[in-house]
Amino acid sequence: MPSLRWAAVVALAANLINATPTIAAEAVGRAVVIKTAVTGATGPLVVSAPVHRDERIRTSNTGLGQFVFRDGTKLAVGWGSSVVLDKYVFNDDNSVKKLTIRAAKGTFRWISGNSPSSAYQIVTPAGTIGVRGTAFDVHIAPNGKTAVVLLKGSARFCSGGGCRELKRRCDCVVATPSGAMSDVIKVNRSVLT
Incomplete structure (x- = not known):
């Protein structure tokens, strides 16, 4: 009988040593619209589901997800897209000290919240978007080619080819x-093809 107890203690100790603690990442916002299939780190997302720092959000080929962050920032993620909520540091005054999103592919709409513009950064395969209190659309093709269209406010896009002010x-x-980058032009159908 003592050897059976000893075996149980050894098995329990082995399980505890090999166990990796799971710490839930900070909830930074919530889903407000989900159409067809949108998934996060734990599986399918639904309306009102929290989204977390370091979470990858993916949409199906017909999916659409809209998210509101704690400071009022809004992010719409279009069909066939992938984005990671990379860095999120929240201040006590209901503003963000740092919010970095890594957009890998797809189509996105960004609308700034109540935080200083310098707190926001969107990283794409072709460069980084500095937000200046604004709304804009981003499309990232499968090859990483990135188009940014300003809707309101201003933005700065920087890559190996320099920076452009929208x-x-x-x-x-x-x-x-x-690193190749166009001059700033008025958007038209030929640009987006």
Whole structure:
């Protein structure tokens, strides 16, 4: 009987040593619209589901997800998209000290919340978008080619090819992961093809 107890203690100790603690990441916002299939780290997302720091959100080829962060920032994730809520540091005054999103592919709409513009950063395969209290759309093709279209406010897009300032409604810039970048132009159908 003592050997049976000893075996149980050894088995329990082995399980405790090999166990990895699971710490839930900080909830940084919630889903407000979910259409067809949108998944997060734990599986399918539903309306009112929390989204967490470091969580990857993916949409199906017909999916759409809209999310509101704690500071009022809104992010819409279009069909066939993938984005990671990479860095999120919240201040005590209901504002964000740092919010970084890594957009890998797909289509997104960003609308700034109540935090200082310098707190926001969107990283794409072709460059980084600095937010200036604004709303804009982003499309990232499977090859990483990125188009940014300003809807309101202003934004700055920087890559290996330098930086471009988007200041007027419908200003657009297109960049590739190799560093090639267009001048800022008015968006039109030929740009988006």
